[in-house]
Amino acid sequence: MQLSDQEIVRRKALEELVKLGINPYPQAEYKVNAYAKEIQEKFTENDNHFQEVSVAGRIMSRRIMGAASFGELMDSTGRIQIYVKRDEICTGKDKTMYNTVFKRLLDIGDFIGVKGYVFVTKMGEITIHVKDITVLSKSLRPLPIVKEKDGKVYDAFSDPDQRYRQRYVDIIVNESVRETFAKRAQLIRSMRDFLNNKGYLEVETPILQPIPGGAAARPFVTHHNALNIPLYLRIANELYLKRLIVGGYEGVFEFAKDFRNEGMDRFHNPEFTQMEMYVAYKDYLWMMKTTEQMIEKITVNLHGTTKVQVGDNVIDFKAPFNRISILGAIEQYTGIDVSDLNENQLREVCKQLNIGTDVSMGKGKLIDEIFGEKCEPNYIQPTFITDYPVEMSPLCKRHRNNPALTERFELMVNGKELANAYTELNDPIDQRLRFEEQIRLAEKGDNEAMYIDYDFLRALEYGMPPTSGMGIGIDRLVMLMTNQPSVQEVIFFPQMRPEKLMKVYNSDDFKTIGVPDLWAEHIINAGFAKPDDLAGEKPTVIQQKLNGYRKKNKLQIAAIQIDEITKWIENLK
């Protein structure tokens, strides 16, 4: 492994700690009785609070001035300044703990525990006056140094690639990232509370499914050895949740990880979280009200107001949200009434509007295309789009006033779909026909049309009460609520192409061409990363470089001779 100079320094410090009898990775519990945030919030100079604190965390900065030092310690709640004075942590004659351990062997990133009392410095900063330091864990890699003053961040650790691949570093160094994920947790808690308060049952259903139903998307396939069958990672949990409604639960919900084997971009991660809920005896009108109430409540819980800044827009989640039918929306933005058009006429309209189509698209898909192209981006404020054509909603009940439509809504916010809901189809005969229609579409080449789940049909045949169901994208909701421009910012470990490790050569690679052990240790550091690098150089140049390195580092080995080097180069060929 090639180490940078800073990593070498830290490894040496580690060895020295051990020599001093200090275990850099101790086993024992370190008892903590206070946290940074708590001290910052509650300490006042007149009280006798916090006079014997014990705090543990990472050293995030140090300012050493002779026999006294300031530093910042970061624990799970935030940062607090520490003041370390030599004669306070070394009460006897031996000043090693300060001079050597604290000043030289500890680094930014190391975990320590400190005991002491809290006071306020002349500069007015709440600070722990340290009387005792315990090394808790040595850090061998230097952290990025991010500094901040008056809300302005300097030298931010900002490369998305590194931040997502090494999220642990991102959350050490970027406080706002920790806040985003804290908000995510709070949002989910708030939604769960809302649903629990209604008395619905939180359930878990299979992620490995023999038939990937409930949505139209390409699934990931895996294989079960014992059963010797393919299994799919779920694209939705809808059909399982509806089985539970058949089973007699009044309301069920699940926070579900779903998996879709499709493109990745800033709105799509292959695995994402959806909350789906189903409630018996309700319809989509009720569900609209419930959805807007739930989102309003979550927003207020998170922000104390219904208004949220998202990019350049302020979005107001105050219920009720606007409602418009999909055909009405199309008429609004294109001036064309498409409600009575057949497939060919729709194709004509698409052409006229400059929307690409292909033969696999049925009537439903064509309407969806027009809406997606001409209408969807316009709905910035929360808007329910309702009453979708029957062809694009195979699990949804037909509209009570128009059998060509369904009782479905999608919630659009900031020009994107956030939630999707139905008055669920519970007529088993109609459901079977709709599945069969999907199969016909599949044969036309729509690779997202559904498989038929016969057990689900069997369940419906036992009878499912009238039910309304809704799915809401948690990642997208978190993006809105935290004003983040991409899903990758709200998922701890977004999917990335695997890191490609470059072949790293070591001393053994040099030994194979005849470099003696003593030199093989040093040759990489002397500037030859791999054996082939020797081939491009004249032997005399190599000799100079190696012997120069020997002199500079005062190596206790004999100077290298030119004929040796010539032999290595011959061995290379």
Next chain:
RNA sequence: GAUCCGUUAGCUCAGCAGGUAGAGCAUUUGCCUUUUAAGCAAAGGGUCCCGAGUUCGAGCCUCGGACGGAUCACCA
């Protein structure tokens, strides 16, 4: 999948008509007992993403590749 942009020290980023690779922070050493992104001073630190080519000479130019970002396409 297409187009554009990026990849240089641990981190953030400069660099040029092709001529010995730079800054700030971090690191090391010395001085300094209350500092506030940054005390003062000095020093060390690089596979300029990888590979091929052009050239006397490539971080820079050409071609190919890797990875990332943005936009578009795809997308119930």
